[in-house]
Amino acid sequence: MPTSRITTAISHNPDADQAVAEIQQQLGSQLSALMCFCSSRYDLTRLGAALHAAFSCPILGCTTAGEIHHAAGYVEGSLVAMGFGPGAVCLDPVLIQPLANDAQGALASQVHRRILESADPDFALLLCDGLSGCEEYLIAAVQHSLGRVPVIGGSAGDDGRFAQTHVYYQGHFHSNAAVLGLCRSSLQPETLQTQHxxxxxxxxxxxxxxxxxxxxxxxxxxxxxxxxxxxxxxxxxxxxxxxxxxxxxxxxxxxxxxxxxxxxxxxxxxxxxxxxxxxxxxxxxxxxEDLSGKVQADLNALQQKPGSIAGIIAFDCILRRIDAMSHGQLGRLGATLSDYPIVGMSSYGEQCHGIHVNHTMTGLVLRGAI
Structure with a gap:
């Protein structure tokens, strides 16, 4: 049974129930919080129900344009997860729905109200429908309400189909929605952003x-x-x-x-x-510039800072995956992650410092005892 404060898992099983069972076997069930990223090819109704049944802790997750796991590199059609052991993270997921460009004021008020109802977080993670076109004002509203609290986010994908993306909330996957994960933790958060x-x-x-x-x-x-x-x-x-x-x-x-x-x-x-x-x-x-070389240099720079890296949650733009694939470099890019406890996804956009960007790898680095 895993006992680390942060553990990672991956399943390539295309069956939703079996994939979740494999993730649970790798992580155990004694978790304080779970982050998961899944291919949109899964039966999302079954996957949502299976996640809800298998884990009693709060869960934050969404569909992807490809998954990332430090041991497997850049993969597709899979389910990847990061589990937080007892006491590592206190996660409060907040569903924000619906999203609408013509109701920005109402959405900002909704976000601010829900944040005020929660305990003061140490950091926050934002997952948003990647086809909503609402990321700019959503991340701005969240960052404004949270002040200096670091907020990192990613736009959900659908394996490059650009048809419908989903975020997970309490046993179900939702479109036209975002989920804000407000987190309290003894782990020290730090933002990562790299582009080439x-x-x-x-x-x-x-x-x-x-x-x-x-x-x-x-x-x-x-x-x-x-x-x-x-x-x-x-x-x-x-x-x-x-x-x-x-x-x-x-x-x-x-x-x-x-x-x-x-x-x-x-x-x-x-x-x-x-x-x-x-x-x-x-x-x-x-x-x-050299994509893999830039990632390696930026990760090495992180490693040189004080404090051991317990985990990294990464949102990596789908265009970076496509760029690496077109140059035959996806394996090399994945290999640069192997020395770091990274779990994440290829995204339709990334959010950091209150701004929606793309063509970056944006992530949350957590430091502390593993």
Missing amino acids: FRPSPRKLVITEAEVDQRLVREIDGIPAARAYAAAIGCQAHELDTAAFAAHPLMLRLGGRWFVRSVQQRHDDDSLTFYCAIDQGLVLTLGEA
């Missing part, structure tokens, strides 16, 4: 956009896909997820560079983005 792009000299200006839809119709006065394709040296019809992953756009905010990645090209040559955009925004084409 630097700005190039090439600038592009959004000249027509539907902001609420994250849809860009024109860049530099011509159809968006044509302008973007010309900037990266291809034709609009050649644009695909690998091209978007290799050539993100960047935005400078508060002295820092953030990635603004393209999600999809449409038949009319408009582009949908993963993050908020606006008309008149000046974006910069990004240039890639």
Whole structure:
């Protein structure tokens, strides 16, 4: 029976009930809290019921665009989990539903009210429907209400189908919803954020956009896909997820560079983005550095800091997985995680420091006795 304060587990079993049974066997049942990330290929009704029946502790989880486990690397079609032993974490999951772009004030009030009802947390984890388009104001509302409490989050995925994503709450998986996990713990939280792009000299200006839809119709006065394709040296019809992953756009905010990645090209040559955009925004084409090397360097830097790393919960943008796959580097990228107790997912977006971003690995590092 596992006795560590933090333990991890993985199941590749496609059957929901058997997958949960395998996770329970690896973690045991004496847990104070559980984090889990699952492929959207599972029967989510059965999976939700099985999780609720197997574990009496609070659970935080969602569907993914691929799963991450330090011993297995980057996987698909699986269930991964991180279990917290007795006394390690006190988790209070808060369901936020529904999500709506036209009700931002009401949502902010709902978030603030629910946070006030909870004990003062040491850190918080936010899981959000990755197709809601609500991440920007949701993370802003949460961070505003929590003040200096670190909040890390990820946007749920659906294995790249972009049809429907889900978050888990009390035995059921929900769409058009978010779950905020308010956590008290003796473990010391620290944020992790790594990206592997630097700005190039090439600038592009959004000249027509539907902001609420994250849809860009024109860049530099011509159809968006044509302008973007010309900037990266291809034709609009050649644009695909690998091209978007290799050539993100960047935005400078508060002295820092953030990635603004393209999600999809449409038949009319408009582009949908993963993050908020606006008309008149000046974006910069990004240039890639070594992805695996950057992750390794940033994890090594974490290791050099005082205090042993007990666990890392990671939200890694789906575009990073796609980029690594297209260059035959996914195995190498996964190997960089093997020396660290990491569990997480490939996400449709990441939240950190009150901002929704993408094309990053964003995570929560927990330090303390293992």
